[in-house]
Amino acid sequence: MNNEENIQQEQKKESFRDRIATVDAQGKRKWIFAQKPKGKFYNIRTYVSFFFFLIFVTLPFIHVNGRPLFMFNIPQAKFIIFGKVFWPQDFFIFGIIMITFIVFIVLFTAAFGRLFCGWVCPQTIFMEMLFRKLEYAIEGDAAKQKLMAAGPWTSEKIARKATKHIVFYLLAFIIANFFLAYIIGVKELWAMMHHPADNVGNIAALMVFSAVFYAVYAFFREQACTVVCPYGRLQGVLLDKNSMIVAYDYKRGEERKKINKSEERTAGDCIDCHQCVKVCPTGIDIRNGTQMECVGCTACIDACDHMMESVGFKKGLIRYASENGIANHEKLHYTRRMKMYTGLLIVLTGLLTTLLLSQKDVKATVMRTPGLLFQEKGTDSISNLYNIKIVNKTMNDIPLTVKLEDHNGTIQQVGNTIHVKKEGQGAGSFFIILPKEQIKQRKTVVHVSLYEGDKKITTVKTNFLGPISSTN
Numbered sequence: 001m002n003n004e005e006n007i008q009q010e011q012k013k014e015s016f017r018d019r020i021a022t023v024d025a026q027g028k029r030k031w032i033f034a035q036k037p038k039g040k041f042y043n044i045r046t047y048v049s050f051f052f053f054l055i056f057v058t059l060p061f062i063h064v065n066g067r068p069l070f071m072f073n074i075p076q077a078k079f080i081i082f083g084k085v086f087w088p089q090d091f092f093i094f095g096i097i098m099i100t101f102i103v104f105i106v107l108f109t110a111a112f113g114r115l116f117c118g119w120v121c122p123q124t125i126f127m128e129m130l131f132r133k134l135e136y137a138i139e140g141d142a143a144k145q146k147l148m149a150a151g152p153w154t155s156e157k158i159a160r161k162a163t164k165h166i167v168f169y170l171l172a173f174i175i176a177n178f179f180l181a182y183i184i185g186v187k188e189l190w191a192m193m194h195h196p197a198d199n200v201g202n203i204a205a206l207m208v209f210s211a212v213f214y215a216v217y218a219f220f221r222e223q224a225c226t227v228v229c230p231y232g233r234l235q236g237v238l239l240d241k242n243s244m245i246v247a248y249d250y251k252r253g254e255e256r257k258k259i260n261k262s263e264e265r266t267a268g269d270c271i272d273c274h275q276c277v278k279v280c281p282t283g284i285d286i287r288n289g290t291q292m293e294c295v296g297c298t299a300c301i302d303a304c305d306h307m308m309e310s311v312g313f314k315k316g317l318i319r320y321a322s323e324n325g326i327a328n329h330e331k332l333h334y335t336r337r338m339k340m341y342t343g344l345l346i347v348l349t350g351l352l353t354t355l356l357l358s359q360k361d362v363k364a365t366v367m368r369t370p371g372l373l374f375q376e377k378g379t380d381s382i383s384n385l386y387n388i389k390i391v392n393k394t395m396n397d398i399p400l401t402v403k404l405e406d407h408n409g410t411i412q413q414v415g416n417t418i419h420v421k422k423e424g425q426g427a428g429s430f431f432i433i434l435p436k437e438q439i440k441q442r443k444t445v446v447h448v449s450l451y452e453g454d455k456k457i458t459t460v461k462t463n464f465l466g467p468i469s470s471t472n
Helices: 003-015 040-061 088-112 115-119 122-139 142-150 155-184 186-194 200-220 223-228 230-238 299-311 323-328 336-357
Strands: 070-073 078-081 084-086 245-248 318-321 362-368 375-377 381-392 398-404 410-414 418-420 424-435 443-452 455-465
Touching (some): 040 122, 040 186, 040 299, 088 115, 088 230, 088 336, 122 155, 122 200, 142 155, 155 200, 200 223, 299 318, 362 443, 362 455, 381 398, 381 418
Antiparallel strands (some): 078 084, 245 318, 362 381, 375 381, 381 424, 398 443, 443 455
16 A cells, blocks of 8 residues: 555544544543644734733623622522622523523524634633643643653653642632622622631632632643533534534645645645644644534634745635535625524624613512402492512612502501612502492502602502402
8 A cells, every 4th residue: 555545544534533532542531732823813812812801800890880790699699780680580581591692602603603612712711812821831832741741750840830730720719719709799809808717608619619720721621612511512503504614625625745845736735734733722633624622713724824825825725614615615705694693693682681771670569468358448448458579679778658550549558668778678568448439340450659759669560359340
C-alpha cells in the first residue's frame, strides 16, 4: 500500500468516531493541550469577552429604586429582574420565561448555529479568555505544557504548577464572590465579609462555589461542554443544512496533501498541516464535519487563514458557512428563514420584556371567607365577609385602605388600616355591604380598590353572593 492509500485510510478512520475526542479507546481522559490561537476572530472574541467581564463585575453594584438590577436569591425564593421583584406566587412567570428561553434557543440555533457557545457562553469565556490565557502566561504555549506534563517533577515544574493552581483558585474565589453577590446581594456580601461569624452559611456557600469553579477550570475544563452541557448534544436535531456553522470547505480542500513548492499542485487547498486541530479547545478535527464537541470558537478559522496566507492560497477554507453553502459554493447570506426566525426572536423578547416590566409592585387577592353565607343587614342590605392578602414588592411600608369602586354599597373594615411592610405580605378582613335593590343575581361582580391615602394602588375583582337566584 502506497503513501496516498495510507493517508486515505487514515482519513477514513478519522471520519468515523464512536467516542468523544477527549476520550481514548480505553475510555481514559485525553488531556487537551490547545495551541494558543491568534488572528482576527480571536482578537474580536477577546474584546467581546472583556465587555462581558465588565458587565459581570458591575451588574451586582447597579441598583434601581433601592434594589439590585439582578438578584436570584434561591434560598429565600426572591428574584429580582430589571429591578422588579418576583416572589413564589410569581413562579408562573418563570415558567413562561423557560418556555420562551427554550423557543429562543431552538430558533437561534436553527438560524445561527452555536454562535452563543463560542462568543458569549460563560463557560467558554472564562475558560478560553481568562483561565487559558493565564495558563499560557504561567506554563507557556501548548508545546511547553505538553513537554512539562510528560517530564519529571523538577523544581521548575513544581513552581509553575503550584503557581498556576494558586492563581486559578484565587481567581475562582473572586468569581465565586461575584456569583454570590448575584444571589444574596452586594450589601449582604459586604456584611458577610465584615461579620463572618454571623454568616457561616454564606461563607460555606462561598467556599463550595470557589471549589466548584476551581475544579471546573483547572481539571474538568472542556468536559463541561462535551459531557455535561446538553446543548451540544441537542444541536444535532436543532441544526439544519442552512444553519450558520463553523465549517470546512471540503469541496475546495479535498484531497488533502502536504505543500510541495517544487511540483505543480493538483490536490485541494488543504495542506494537511493539522493547525486547525492543534488550536481546537475540544480536540476535534473540523474537517470531519459538524460535531457535537464543536463550540464554534473560531480558533480553527484563524489558524487555517494564517496557513492559507502563508502558502499563498485564498483564505476561508474554514469559515462561517452553511452546509448548503459549502455544497453549492454560495456565500453565507441572511436568508429569508433567518429573517423570519430573527423576527420571532424579537417578538418573543418583546413579549417577555413587556411581561416583566408590567408586573405591579402591589398585588392583592380578595376572596370571600369560606364556609360563610351572606348576611342580612337590617331590612334592605346584604353583607359578605372577605379576606384580603397583599404582597408589597416596594421598598416602603404601605398603609392601605379598601374602597368599593362600582356600587353604591359600603365597606366596613375589620380592625384598623392594613399595614404592609416593605417587601413583605399583609392580610386583613372586611365586609362589603350592598343594598338589596342592586343585587340582581346570585353572584354579583364587584371591584375593590386599595388606596394609599388618596392614591389608588390596584383594583381587584371579586364576587358578591346574594339571595336572589339567577333564574329569577
